[in-house]
Amino acid sequence: MTVRPVAIVGGVTTKFGVRPSTWAELCQEVGAALFREIPELRAEDVDSLFVGAAEPERFAFQSHMAPFAAEQMGLRPYRILQRTELACASGQSAIRSAYAAIAAGLSDVAVAVGVEKMNLPSMAEANAAMACVMDRAWDGPAGATAPPFFAMVAQRHMLEYGTTEEQLAAVSEKNHRFANTNPAAQFYEKTFPRDKLLRLPVIAPPLRLGDCSSMTDGAAAVVLAADDRVPRYTPTPAWIRGTGQYSDFHNLANAGSLTEWVGLKRAAREALGRAGIPVDQLDVAELHDCFTISEIVEYEALGLCPPGQGGPFAADGRGDRGGDLLVNPRGGLLGCGHPLGATGIAQAVEVYRQFARTVPAARQAPDPEWALVHNLSGSANVHSVMVYQAGRAS
Amino acid sequence: MTTETRPRRPSTLAPPSEAVPPPPPPPRKAEPRPFLLDFVPLEGESDTRLARFFQRLREGQLATTRCPRDGALLWPPRVVCPTCHTEELAWVDLPSRGRIYAFSAVLAGAPLGMEADVPFAVGLVDLEGVPLRLFGRIEGRPWNALAVGMEVRVEPYDVGDGRFFYRFRAPE
Ligand SMILES: [Zn+2]
Numbered sequence: 001m002t003v004r005p006v007a008i009v010g011g012v013t014t015k016f017g018v019r020p021s022t023w024a025e026l027c028q029e030v031g032a033a034l035f036r037e038i039p040e041l042r043a044e045d046v047d048s049l050f051v052g053a054a055e056p057e058r059f060a061f062q063s064h065m066a067p068f069a070a071e072q073m074g075l076r077p078y079r080i081l082q083r084t085e086l087a088c089a090s091g092q093s094a095i096r097s098a099y100a101a102i103a104a105g106l107s108d109v110a111v112a113v114g115v116e117k118m119n120l121p122s123m124a125e126a127n128a129a130m131a132c133v134m135d136r137a138w139d140g141p142a143g144a145t146a147p148p149f150f151a152m153v154a155q156r157h158m159l160e161y162g163t164t165e166e167q168l169a170a171v172s173e174k175n176h177r178f179a180n181t182n183p184a185a186q187f188y189e190k191t192f193p194r195d196k197l198l199r200l201p202v203i204a205p206p207l208r209l210g211d212c213s214s215m216t217d218g219a220a221a222v223v224l225a226a227d228d229r230v231p232r233y234t235p236t237p238a239w240i241r242g243t244g245q246y247s248d249f250h251n252l253a254n255a256g257s258l259t260e261w262v263g264l265k266r267a268a269r270e271a272l273g274r275a276g277i278p279v280d281q282l283d284v285a286e287l288h289d290c291f292t293i294s295e296i297v298e299y300e301a302l303g304l305c306p307p308g309q310g311g312p313f314a315a316d317g318r319g320d321r322g323g324d325l326l327v328n329p330r331g332g333l334l335g336c337g338h339p340l341g342a343t344g345i346a347q348a349v350e351v352y353r354q355f356a357r358t359v360p361a362a363r364q365a366p367d368p369e370w371a372l373v374h375n376l377s378g379s380a381n382v383h384s385v386m387v388y389q390a391g392r393a394s
Numbered sequence: 395m396t397t398e399t400r401p402r403r404p405s406t407l408a409p410p411s412e413a414v415p416p417p418p419p420p421p422r423k424a425e426p427r428p429f430l431l432d433f434v435p436l437e438g439e440s441d442t443r444l445a446r447f448f449q450r451l452r453e454g455q456l457a458t459t460r461c462p463r464d465g466a467l468l469w470p471p472r473v474v475c476p477t478c479h480t481e482e483l484a485w486v487d488l489p490s491r492g493r494i495y496a497f498s499a500v501l502a503g504a505p506l507g508m509e510a511d512v513p514f515a516v517g518l519v520d521l522e523g524v525p526l527r528l529f530g531r532i533e534g535r536p537w538n539a540l541a542v543g544m545e546v547r548v549e550p551y552d553v554g555d556g557r558f559f560y561r562f563r564a565p566e
Binding site for chain 2: 122123124125127128130131132135136137138139140141142143144145147148149151152153155156159201202203204205206207251252253254255258
C-alpha cells in the first residue's frame with residue numbers, strides 16, 4: 001500500500017484557562033474559530049473527525065464524545081468518526097489517527113480536535129478524575145496522582161544527579177515568559193521570576209505550585225489533508241514526517257528507573273528515524289512539561305544533553321531562544337495550562353504557526369524547517385512523538 | 395416525555411392516629427460507597443478471582459502471584475502471566491519489610507474522599523529480598539521526617555467498611 005504524504009494545513013486554539021464554558025460551548029467556539037482561520041475550508045470537505053478528549057465521563061458525565069463534538073462544530077463526517085483517548089496525549093492521538101487514515105487513503109481531509117473542561121465546582125472531584133489515569137485499584141487507594149509521582153522523579157533526579165530547585169525554576173520561568181507572548185495561554189500577562197517561583201507553596205515535595213501545570217479548560221483543532229488537497233488550504237503546510245510511541249508499564253510498581261525515560265528514547269528514535277533526521281537537526285520542539293522535572297528528563301532522553309545534565313541544560317538557557325533548541329515557545333503546559341485532550345493539538349498548532357512565521361517575534365524560531373512534538377501520558381508510562389517538516393504545498 | 399399518568403390505587407392505609415406514634419422505619423442496610431467514586435477495589439469471591447489476595451491481607455499478610463514457569467514475581471497480582479500466558483499462577487507471601495526508594499507527599503490536591511488525610515505521604519518501597527518495588531501510602535511519620543533508604547513495614551489495614559488494603563508504616 002502506498003503511504004500518501006499528509007500535512008497540517010491550519011489550526012486554532014481557544015483561550016485556555018478557567019473558562020465559564022461547557023464542553024459543548026468549547027467545541028462550538030473552536031469549530032467557529034477553525035472555519036474563520038481557514039476560509040477555504042468547507043464543512044463538507046471534512047470527511048473524518050478525530051476527537052481527543054481524555055475524561056469527559058469523569059469531568060462532564062458525558063460519553064460518546066465524537067458525535068457530540070461533531071454536532072457542536074457543525075461537522076457531518078462520512079468516513080471516520082471516533083474519539084481518541086490516551087489521557088494527557090489524547091490530542092496527539094487524534095492527530096496520529098487522522099494522519100494514519102489519510103496516509104492510508106481512507107480519508108482526504110480530516111479534523112483533529114481536542115477538548116477538555118477540567119475545572120469543576122469541586123476540585124476534589126476533579127482530582128479524583130485525574131487519579132483514575134493511574135492504576136485505579138492498586139495505585140489509587142494510596143492517593144496516587146500526577147504531582148506526587150513526578151515529585152518522586154524530581155527527588156530521584158536530585159539524589160542521583162544533584163539537580164536543584166533553582167534548575168527546576170529555570171524551566172518554569174522560561175515557559176511562563178514565553179506564555180506572555182501567547183494571549184491564549186492561561187498565564188498570559190502573569191510574571192514568574194525565579195525568586196518568586198521558589199517562594200510558591202509546595203504541592204508535592206520537592207515540587208512547588210510553579211513546577212506543576214494546572215487544571216485548565218480549553219479546546220484546539222487542526223485540519224489535516226492529503227498532499228493533493230493541501231494547496232487548496234495553505235501555502236505553508238506542516239508535513240508529518242515521523243511518528244513513534246512506546247509504553248512499557250502502567251502500574252507504578254513496574255516503572256523501573258524514574259529518571260531514565262526509556263519510552264521517550266524509543267518513541268523519539270522511531271519518529272526521528274522515520275523522518276530521517278538526527279535530533280540536532282530540529283529547529284523547535286514542543287515537549288510535554290506537565291512538570292518542570294519532565295522537561296529536564298526529556299532533554300536527556302532526547303539526547304540533547306548527557307544523562308543527569310538536564311538541570312544545567314535548563315539553567316544555562318540551552319532550551320531557550322538562542323540556545324541549542326527552542327523548546328516550548330508557545331509557553332508549554334506550564335504557561336498555557338494543560339486541558340488534557342487539547343494540549344497535543346495546541347502544540348501542533350504552534351508548529352504550524354512557527355513554520356508559517358505567524359507567531360510573535362519574541363518566540364519565533366529563525367527559519368524553522370524541522371519540529372518535534374512530544375506528549376507523555378499518565379505516569380510518563382506512555383511517550384508519543386511526532387516530527388514535522390516545513391515545506392511548500394506540493 | 396409522556397403526559398399519561400398511572401391510575402392511583404386506593405389507599406389501604408388507615409389514617410395516622412394521634413394517640414399512637416408511627417412505627418420507626420425498618421433499619422436500612424448501609425449503602426455501599428458509589429463504586430465510581432471509590433478507589434478501593436471490590437474484594438469478594440463474586441467480584442474478583444484475586445479474592446485470595448484480600449483474604450491474606452485480612453490475615454495480616456501481603457501476597458502476590460508468581461509464574462511457576464518463568465519464576466517471575468508479578469505485581470499487581472494477576473490471573474494470567476504476561477510473559478508465557480499461563481493461567482496456572484501460584485500465590486506467594488511477600489516480605490513484610492522494605493526500604494523507601496522514593497517518596498513525596500500530597501499537601502494539596504487530594505482526590506475526593508482523601509481530603510481529610512492531607513497532608514499524607516506516598517512512596518515507592520523496595521521489598522526486602524525480592525525484586526518488587528511497591529507504591530503505597532506511608533504512615534507513622536510526617537513526610538518531612540521520612541528519608542530515602544528508611545526501613546518501613548507493610549501494614550494491612552481495614553479501609554473502614556470491612557475491606558482491606560495495604561500501606562507502609564515508618565518507625566515512629
Ligand atoms: Zn510465565
